[in-house]
Amino acid sequence: MSDVDALIGGVDPEIAKSVRERAAAAERVLVKAGTNSLTDEDSRLDRVKLDKLVADVMDLRERGKEVVLVSSGAVGAGIGRLDRMNGVKAGTREEVIGADGAADSDSHRRDTDAEPIAQSQALSTVGQSHLMRHYTQSFERFDQTVAQILLTGQDLDTPERFRNFQNTIETLLAWDVVPIINENDAVAVDELQIGDNDMLSASIATGIGVDLLVTLTDVDGVYTGNPKYDPDATLIEAVGDNYDAVQRLIDESATDAFGGIRTKVEGAHDVSVHGIPAVIAGSGTSNVLERIATAKPTGTLFVPTSEETDD
Ligand SMILES: Nc1ncnc2c1ncn2[C@@H]1O[C@H](COP(=O)(O)OP(=O)(O)O)[C@@H](O)[C@H]1O
Ligand SMILES: N[C@@H](CCC(=O)OP(=O)(O)O)C(=O)O
Numbered sequence: 001m002s003d004v005d006a007l008i009g010g011v012d013p014e015i016a017k018s019v020r021e022r023a024a025a026a027e028r029v030l031v032k033a034g035t036n037s038l039t040d041e042d043s044r045l046d047r048v049k050l051d052k053l054v055a056d057v058m059d060l061r062e063r064g065k066e067v068v069l070v071s072s073g074a075v076g077a078g079i080g081r082l083d084r085m086n087g088v089k090a091g092t093r094e095e096v097i098g099a100d101g102a103a104d105s106d107s108h109r110r111d112t113d114a115e116p117i118a119q120s121q122a123l124s125t126v127g128q129s130h131l132m133r134h135y136t137q138s139f140e141r142f143d144q145t146v147a148q149i150l151l152t153g154q155d156l157d158t159p160e161r162f163r164n165f166q167n168t169i170e171t172l173l174a175w176d177v178v179p180i181i182n183e184n185d186a187v188a189v190d191e192l193q194i195g196d197n198d199m200l201s202a203s204i205a206t207g208i209g210v211d212l213l214v215t216l217t218d219v220d221g222v223y224t225g226n227p228k229y230d231p232d233a234t235l236i237e238a239v240g241d242n243y244d245a246v247q248r249l250i251d252e253s254a255t256d257a258f259g260g261i262r263t264k265v266e267g268a269h270d271v272s273v274h275g276i277p278a279v280i281a282g283s284g285t286s287n288v289l290e291r292i293a294t295a296k297p298t299g300t301l302f303v304p305t306s307e308e309t310d311d
Contacts, residue, residue: 010242011303017295019238019303023277024295026211028066028173031057032201034264036218037283038073038131044080045073045127047134049283053216054138056289057178061144063293066173068208070181070201071131075120078127090123117189124185135180145177150184156203169208202267206274213271213278214292215264220282221300222246222265225253240303243269268302278302 033053040046050073060067082088132148139146149168155161172179183200198215205213225233230253239246247269250262261280268278281288281299291298 010236010245011238011240011301015240015303016238016297016301019277019301020292020295020297023212023279023301024293026065026277026293028068028208028210029060029212029214029289030068030070030201030205030208030210031060031289032070032197032213032215032267033072033283034197034215034217035072035076037216038071039076042080043076044083045077045131045134047138050134051138053283054135054142056283056287058139058142058144059287059290060293061142061178065293068169068173068179068181068204068210070197070204071135072182072197073131074124074127074182074185076127077131077134078123078125081126081130082123090119121185121189128182128185131182132180139178145175147172147177147179149179149181151181151200151204152184152188153200153203154188156200156207162207166208196263198263198267199270202270205271205276205278210271210276212292213268213276214289215268215278215280216283216288217261217264217280218283219261220285221280221298222250222261223253224249226261236300237297238301238303239265239269239272268300272302272304275304275306277304 035043037053038046038049040049057067057069079090082090128148128150132146135146149165151165155165169179181200181204183197201213201215219227220235222236222239223230223233224236227233233253236242236246247265250265253261264280268280271278279292279299279301281292285291285298288298
């Protein structure tokens, strides 16, 4: 068996099946949707994608599950809105922030003299309210109420603030509301610089005790190479004891801006170490969350550490 074959089939199929069943039975689920799952090729908010995500989330709600949504997309939504309403040409998200995820001081498409990071922060504040307007309307199709929470990593690290956050989440979930969380980009720049909503999601998932983390992106899971450029890239169906090998592979393939697949893998691994299953899957897959809720093989499954060591 080649190294890559060993990676792809790195988890015992029986263990993978039982973790899929456990994931399907999850009562509290955190769904994270990245920028690519909500915006078009010009980095603008894509309503068709947003409506699909909402319909997928509602599938979980109709199964009686509590759902917390972590949604990126504010910068993208701000780019489109400011262009349409104010004629500001901010460029794509990559042009605003820079291809390596750091501020691009040479950006020639900026209309203002603001530093790129300050510009991204301002874009996100315009985009966040626009994004929430669309979420509110889209969830209203299902008579589902939503709430907005803007957080920083510091809020999670400060015990009193974190307790307040937990209390708010518990109250909202008891009221059958879907909390929609994003980083508070106006006051913190971590996510804008490294695209770390993936790590924020992992911290929230363990902090509020979810039973499953689902990270949705624009590819169908974690591959042996970047599937956008490598035609031979193969889907890694499950990650468990093969984590170190997967991480090495990702380090070679992932040169993306904004965290890319690397922070998704890191976040999913972090929650799996806390005994929580995680799945990285494609937001474009039909009924993606229903598939996971019915234990169908979907995306890349992260086996909780306890499942492998118990065996
Ligand atoms: N080994 C890999 N497996 C899957 N995706 C990869 C891999 N290497 C790089 N990528 C890239 O990671 C991207 C997803 O990360 P990102 O662009 O940050 O998405 P999002 O906007 O959903 O957060 C994919 O579009 C893909 O091109
Ligand atoms: N807070 C930023 C998200 C930054 C981020 O982490 O994006 P992504 O890597 O696409 O999840 C926004 O809403 O645009």
